[in-house]
Amino acid sequence: MSIFNRVFLFLILGSIAVFASGTIDGEIVKQALNIPAIVMFIIFVGATLGITYWAAKRTKSAKDFYTAGGGITGFQNGMAIAGDYMSAASFLGISGLVYLKGYDGLIYSIGFLVGWPIILFMIAEPLRNLGKYTFADVASYRLRQTPIRSLAAAGSIATVILYLIAQMVGAGKLIQLLFGLDYEIAVVLVGVLMILYVTFGGMLATTWVQIIKAFLLLSGATFMAIAVMAHYNFNFGSLFAAAADMRNTESLDIMSPGGLVSDPISAISLAIALMFGTAGLPHILMRFFTVSDAKEARKSVFFATGFIGYFYILTFIIGFGAIVMVFQNPEYLDLAKQAISGGHPILGGKNMAAIHLSHAVGGDFFLGFISAVAFATILAVVSGLTLAGASAISHDLYASVFKKGNADSMAEMRVSKMATVGLGIVAIFMGIAFEQQNIAFVVGLAFAIAASANFPILFLSMYWSKLTTRGAVIGGSLGLTTAVVLVIIGPIVWVDILGNAEAIFPYKYPALFSVTVSFLSIWFISITDKSHDGEAERAAFEAQYIRSQTGIGAEGASEH
Amino acid sequence: MTQELVKKIKANPDYQKLVKTRTAFSIKLTITMLVVYFSFILTIAFNPSALGTPLSSDTVTSIGIPIGIAIIVFAFVLTGIYTKRANGEFDDLSNKIKQAIKED
Numbered sequence: 308m309s310i311f312n313r314v315f316l317f318l319i320l321g322s323i324a325v326f327a328s329g330t331i332d333g334e335i336v337k338q339a340l341n342i343p344a345i346v347m348f349i350i351f352v353g354a355t356l357g358i359t360y361w362a363a364k365r366t367k368s369a370k371d372f373y374t375a376g377g378g379i380t381g382f383q384n385g386m387a388i389a390g391d392y393m394s395a396a397s398f399l400g401i402s403g404l405v406y407l408k409g410y411d412g413l414i415y416s417i418g419f420l421v422g423w424p425i426i427l428f429m430i431a432e433p434l435r436n437l438g439k440y441t442f443a444d445v446a447s448y449r450l451r452q453t454p455i456r457s458l459a460a461a462g463s464i465a466t467v468i469l470y471l472i473a474q475m476v477g478a479g480k481l482i483q484l485l486f487g488l489d490y491e492i493a494v495v496l497v498g499v500l501m502i503l504y505v506t507f508g509g510m511l512a513t514t515w516v517q518i519i520k521a522f523l524l525l526s527g528a529t530f531m532a533i534a535v536m537a538h539y540n541f542n543f544g545s546l547f548a549a550a551a552d553m554r555n556t557e558s559l560d561i562m563s564p565g566g567l568v569s570d571p572i573s574a575i576s577l578a579i580a581l582m583f584g585t586a587g588l589p590h591i592l593m594r595f596f597t598v599s600d601a602k603e604a605r606k607s608v609f610f611a612t613g614f615i616g617y618f619y620i621l622t623f624i625i626g627f628g629a630i631v632m633v634f635q636n637p638e639y640l641d642l643a644k645q646a647i648s649g650g651h652p653i654l655g656g657k658n659m660a661a662i663h664l665s666h667a668v669g670g671d672f673f674l675g676f677i678s679a680v681a682f683a684t685i686l687a688v689v690s691g692l693t694l695a696g697a698s699a700i701s702h703d704l705y706a707s708v709f710k711k712g713n714a715d716s717m718a719e720m721r722v723s724k725m726a727t728v729g730l731g732i733v734a735i736f737m738g739i740a741f742e743q744q745n746i747a748f749v750v751g752l753a754f755a756i757a758a759s760a761n762f763p764i765l766f767l768s769m770y771w772s773k774l775t776t777r778g779a780v781i782g783g784s785l786g787l788t789t790a791v792v793l794v795i796i797g798p799i800v801w802v803d804i805l806g807n808a809e810a811i812f813p814y815k816y817p818a819l820f821s822v823t824v825s826f827l828s829i830w831f832i833s834i835t836d837k838s839h840d841g842e843a844e845r846a847a848f849e850a851q852y853i854r855s856q857t858g859i860g861a862e863g864a865s866e867h
Numbered sequence: 868m869t870q871e872l873v874k875k876i877k878a879n880p881d882y883q884k885l886v887k888t889r890t891a892f893s894i895k896l897t898i899t900m901l902v903v904y905f906s907f908i909l910t911i912a913f914n915p916s917a918l919g920t921p922l923s924s925d926t927v928t929s930i931g932i933p934i935g936i937a938i939i940v941f942a943f944v945l946t947g948i949y950t951k952r953a954n955g956e957f958d959d960l961s962n963k964i965k966q967a968i969k970e971d
Contacts, residue, residue, distance in 0.1 A: 410918070410919075410929070410931055410932070410935075413931075413932070413935040413936075414908075414911060414935070416939070417904070417907065417935060417938050417939060418908075420939055420942050421900060421904045421938075421942055423942065423946065424896065424897075424900045424942050424945045424946050424949075425897055425900060425901075427946050427949055427950070428893040428894075428896050428897045428900075428949055429893060429897060432953070543928065543932075544926050544927075544928050547926075547927055547928045547932070548926070548927050548928075551927040555927075560919055562919055562921070562927055562928065562929035562931070562932070563915060563916060563918055563919020563929050563931060564911045564915035564918055564919065564931065565915075570912060571909065571912045571913065573912075574908045574909065574911065574912040575905075575908070578904065578905070578908055601953075601958075602953075602954050602958060605949070605950045605953055605954060606950060606954070608946055608950070609943075609946045609947055609950040612942060612943050612946045613943050613946075616939040616940065616942060616943045619939060620936060620939060623936075849873050849877070850868040850870075850873045853868065853873060853876050853877070853882070854868065856882075856885065856886055856889070856961075857876070857882065857885070857961045857964055857965070858961060859868070859876070859964070859965060859968070860868060
């Protein structure tokens, strides 16, 4: 593979790393073939389609479709949750951040991890005990179905579509490169594969695709970290010393915190977005219904936290490995950029640090492997997202709102398959429409909506006896609106995208404000709700609380 | 769930014990995690150089690195502690409550 080819591979992969907010500049050109990457990618697609065929034969009821029959073990589900969470964005983005800023990358990873213990202590068990297919089951347990489900579905669908846009754009550009296909055809290919996995294989296929991908990603990252450490006789001190030698200047100390979190408001707001946002992501919450009971749900979080934590430690080593093995290596230097701005810019920008490192430690073959894994990661994540979105449409909107709970299971499953196809088509069109757009804000917005609308309703419905429908609907909608408005008038959209000189709202992360608005308004409107319905909803709390605490009456696994 | 059953379970001493001990335990662990995380993030916001101090005079490795890794490991250990106790002690109590309902 020539340097020229690699330039474009890196440019394109860079676009996936949404969180790291870097965007790619310049033309994307169709590429010649990267044979090892394509072979490995075809093997992955072949294997996953085989799994889909196997899963299709086992997916007979709506319960199978939404939750794999509730028969996934805690360990498997932990791996699948980790798979949902370890996106291409976090792999490339966090290792790129470590490469560029050193210690700041670790601060970011820790923020993503600490939400998990809290999900375990507060959310996992009542969620499993009260719900069936979606988190709206829990939120609407004792409240009025139509308004609560409509709002929860709106929050879910908004989160899912924002995430899908980010993933589709990155995926389209990646395959465009690997196969030399047009961007449009590449996006259609991703959409079609995802529709196949989800419509035929449902949650069972989606879960196994996620498990395989998590395994591949962890293996690849482990190999890279070991290769880096072997260079330094497994001595962290020497690795850090070599890296500091190369990178430290008067204005940068890679061993200490830099500018990522500079003021307390941003620090707290980011922390709230990550913690509560994680606990409000529909595709993550849905995973808790795939296990048989609360015991397995707890184990899921235990294993997921372990895998995710291990993965973040690996990305930290990989980032430092890239500093010592990529930073001054002329092979990865962007000469054109260096001629203009000097320094040591690498091809494709900082988000390509891990990809360059994979080539530095394992040659073209391993570069192909990591590229194929990055693509598999996107495919797995979009499948999980689409299934969560389709469930919100079929289970919450169709079966509960439209059919008032009287839909038959087969009809509901048909609707969810149609919704999957529909979401796949929407994702394809969005992917094409957003090809040239700056999409750095979308994942942040998805987290803000999840933290400000989904999470407060879910949490208060589980623990606060005085919550009423009126409070949840008005407060949740206010939280959602506040999050959207603050992102639009904040620095990322208002200044970077719309080109205004100064942001109306000065902080990048709105969560501290929008979550506060959401909780306060839900509280105030609930306690002032003197309606008859409100009284009945408060009275129904005790029975719900008993079920959430003990699991008496909870959904079990179906017999297979 | 009928009102009668709700009343019966609420009066069950095992249920009262389960809710009391588990709620206290969950809150204790949640607060522990929050205190650890917010001490870290607020140290970064107010006094970032504290974490940049080298571990000893002959190394560049800063104290922030073992602290950061320790927080990741700590989060995992906390989930382990909760899971172990909940899957043992708390589930035993839940099963006893379910058994008591069946026997009536």
